[in-house]
Amino acid sequence: MRSLLDTIDDDGSLAKRLAEMPADAKTITLAISQFRNTLQHPSWADDEQLPLFSEVDTDSLNETIDGGPIEGAKPIDDGFVPPRRIRSLNDAANDDDDDVEYRLIGKLGSGGTGIVYQAHQRAIDREVAIKVLRSELAADPSSRSRFLAEARVIGALDHPNVIALHDLCIDDKGQLFYAMKRIDGTSWDLQIDEMDVEKNLSILLRVADAIRYAHSQGWIHRDLKPENVMLGRFGEVLVADWGLAVNCFPHQEHREHLVAQASSAIGGTPAYMSPELASGNVASLGFATDVYLLGAILYQILSGHPPHHGSNLLDCIQAAARNDIRSTDAQGELVDVALRAMATRPEDRYASVEDFVAAIEIRRTHEESERLVRRAKRRAWDTPPEDSDDPYEKLGSAITLTNEAMELWPENRRAAETLRRLQVDFARIAANQGDLDLSIRLYESAGEGESEAAARIRADRDRRDKARENQAKFSALFTFSPEAGLLIRWSDKVVIEVNDACTELLGYEKEELVGQVISKLTIWACPSRRQIFVEELAKNGRIDNFETQFLHRCATMQDPECEKFALNKQRTADGAELSGAESDGVGPDGMMPEGIMIAQPIDVLISARTVEVGGEEMLLSTIRDISKRREIERDLEQSRQRLKDLQRLAGLGTWSYDPVADEIRWSSETYRITGRDPAKGAPSLRELMNLVHPDDRLILNDAITMAMQNGASYQIRFRQKDDTGVYRNLLARGQGDVNEFGQTVDLYGVLMPAR
Template sequence: FANLDATVDSVGEIFANLDATVDSVGEIPANLGATVDSVGEIPANLGATVDSVGEIPANLGATVDSVSEIPVSGGSTVDSVTLPPGQQAAGQKAADQKASGDSRLATMDSISSSSFAADMMSRAGDPHARTLENTLVIQPRVLGNQATSAGKVTGRRDYDLLDKLGEGGMGIVYTARQESIRRVVALKMLKAAGTHQANQREKFLAEAVITGDLEHPNIVPIYDLGRDENGAIFYAMKRVQGTPWDKLVTKKSLQENLDILLKVADAVGFAHSKQVIHRDLKPENVMLGDFGEVLVMDWGLAITVGRSTQFAMGGTPAYMAPEMVLGPPSEIGVRSDVYLLGAILYEFLVGHRPHGGQTITQCLMAASRNVITPTEKTGELVEIALRAMATKPNDRYAGVRELQEAIRSYQSHFESISLSTRAQEDLAEAQRGDRYESFARALFGFQEAVALWDGNDKARDGALQTALAYGRSAQRRGDFDLGLSLLDGAVEEHRALAGELRAAQRERELRNQRLKAARRIGAALIATIFLIITGAAIWIKMEAD
């Protein structure tokens, strides 16, 4: 068993580092970068999407669609562990349903994309049931593969498969050329194993239906839905040339990450207007295009509010809101996505995800209790993130727009904060050199910062301290009028300095008055002497004549 880039349907034991898609796994003691549909026990560090999990003692940054039983604190299931008051009944109801044979809540992880989607999974095996597969018009398409099918497909081909882009829980994504208009698209195809499973086909189609209904600049558009000659279902969508946000988030500046988050929120807000909840928002599911595009991907866990009455509790444990772990389903709504947006904000602010743990059980328990990994960082943005991640949905922002307004308010403050930071540097320089121009620049910076954001208390205090220091500099130079013009009489320190300046000003005025008097007396004496000398000269001349 080597390093596989393979699709595995049933695996007993694989002692290898797999980059594989696993549908059913008994035990895999390996470090997997894999997508897992059904897992018995995986003692590994997974960065995977998990559909159904028995027990995974691993640290997951993974998406979990359905968790049937995860032993916690002595083998209790998630439904009955650390439920807050008022939700014990919901957990007991789920347990009763499970005991009575109704396992849909534990196994169904499909999207609800229509009014009948809630029970489509139970009907998927009935050829006459009103399922998506029976109601959608799925066009037959001819696919070719330039790399492996040269010469095998003759005549018209709708799509030519070019390269494999990636692989997820249900499907494989290729780049393909749409021959009808000769454009390159991304083509997502249901895996071979899923092609023969009605529930997998329904999940895949529901994802296409929901994504296709969300026409927004920040959501990948769906172009076509079809079935190839072998019966495999696929859909074609816009190919985005770019990089997942999680690969770049640490390389972006704070402002760049905030701008990306606001665009993600635009897409999510639009989805909410269509009653669609994403449930799996995280940087990994956001694609950053090479030309500035920001696109929210992977709507595979999305549900439709008001239409979905039964669905699995799903999401990524490191980001999940408490109600996404504990339920009941009726609690999951707009504010659950607000929580996820707050979790993303928290992650790129502090450098780690909100929930952690050595095992998936610990991570899920942290999410269920809303235990957020602490940080020493503080500030307005951290407070915004923490409010968005409040334990009770009603304590969070009411919707995406309110969260955006809070972030934009911070952004409007950001320039004010930047100005006050530069002004603080100018003040330090002024104090070192005792230079008027540096004091003036610092004072102007603080005053502008306050003008931009009246709540910038640091800038307001900075302006007062700068005026005081500027005033003392003026005092040392004898510019008492300048010093007095800088001071605020409502501030005690300013009043004290103003008193000193006025006293010095009076002393100077008295000194000036005495000097003026002396000058007048001197002038009078000079004039008197001049008159005496002049008179004497005249008298002497007259006597001589």
């Protein structure tokens, strides 16, 4: 029995020809018959010089190529193949052929053994695809036999992911052809690089379903690859090209039949071939051969290239025979699945397609769990929680992500350890915020309930509880506290006490505040913020670091005109910046007539806790002046704006993204760095993501998301496709521009080539 490598080694001209051809992803076939052995490759056929249909004289099959008789040769017996008439649509001379069943419309593609045309089937009035055996192979018994076998295999496999066969016929000139469903779409190999891993995995699993069904009927495909999978416009995934399929009977007594089948045509696609296919070891063929090919496609999905390669086609075949697999930077459990499926020995691979699919499903779950853990870590620790405006939300959302990861994969040790660390960090921050009960619960959830830190928090809580018992002594001390504060009766929200620091901060006399309902005090610059404060107090009984603006009143504020101005300010502010005059007679310098100063807004933080004072529940509210901090923040914002302006003036590779307008802006230097024609304009965010290498899209998306959420700065490397289709290595630095309400109004930064 001849193998593929034996044939190549024995034919020096053939080996030379293969060595001169670049490695590709095309099918090669060694056809073995009593007349001649033929090695076929799609690029060796000159389609333009071949007529659509050549008249075939079956008697010539009893003659040699030079016309001499072949002793013992027998005419070809195709079995039952009904005749059908077929003509070209352009053949006007055949307009009167009422019995023509198929009219050819155009050519769809070709391979080493057949040509595929689009055709119209007259009887059913539908568009079909017709595959025709090449005319130069029509007189070859083994080629005809394999062509008929391919059609009958497709017809026997009634599965939604196997292309449907409509008809198997012979035309009036003796040419074999079969009609099948025409797919409005493209082959997978033309789209695989543009799809993300999840989309490609979904397609692979549907291909595996078709192969699992074929195996249940005893068939081995032998040439699985993306090029042989058709993707329809409406979600169809169809396995095609069953020309190398053989039937693998499960019982040992049928093994000789398999060997005979496989020996008549050895081949496949070197870039994906299993070692037994490349070496021609027919005795090792089995269902594990298709498992290898499925693993090879999975490897391409993850690495971006097929498993075998060489400097030329001969090197690629030899690499497949040795099972030399190209290296990749891709890592993870799915890579391990692909490598096991591509084990050199068939018995070391997955025992069945079902086992291969189950391994993918398990690993996909694990990969998703790990991805959630990575997101949780970035969310919590890309910047220290203490630096966040809302560390509770930051850590809380990270804990939620980690819990989701553990639900997907309960045995995920990284998720369990990450959850413990997050809970400990949250407990520490809660303790710093004074939430001692929450802190203790978090330590206990993390399994650190008996730790030294938890013991300290318990001691703090005990001291706090004891202090609450002595709150009756608080009133006298409260009055002289250096921190501004109000003591409010919880039952009716009436101010019971204010300290000296509070009256100094607000510019009021104590008598003007004591006895007033907190919701009606005219110290609020923004009525809507006052309403939010009251509602949150009513809902939670406490409040922490509530940011708002109060109006500081000067000593002459009792003037009726000044009072009128202040009231107008309060009614119209509603969160807007307080500027301009609101009553008649106020000058542009903000001064009332005769030198009376108007009330000035001050930025404050309010915190409130319930305490027991004389057996009655009180609300202790402390007020902290943060005007200087806000002024510094505004100065910082101005500095950032100036920096962006300087970058634009300097002509650096700058960029910015407006999330409201969904608009990206590039400097002229950025077009040069990315290799994009300025006439195209800056890409949209969606288009930009499509230009980024699929392996880098997640990290870029996460960086943008983090910057959008909290203005975090970042520096990332990624690959972006230029106008020639080449990926360029780039380095991006940037951060979000956050307004005073904590909303990201702009992303900006610089772009440069990565070194």
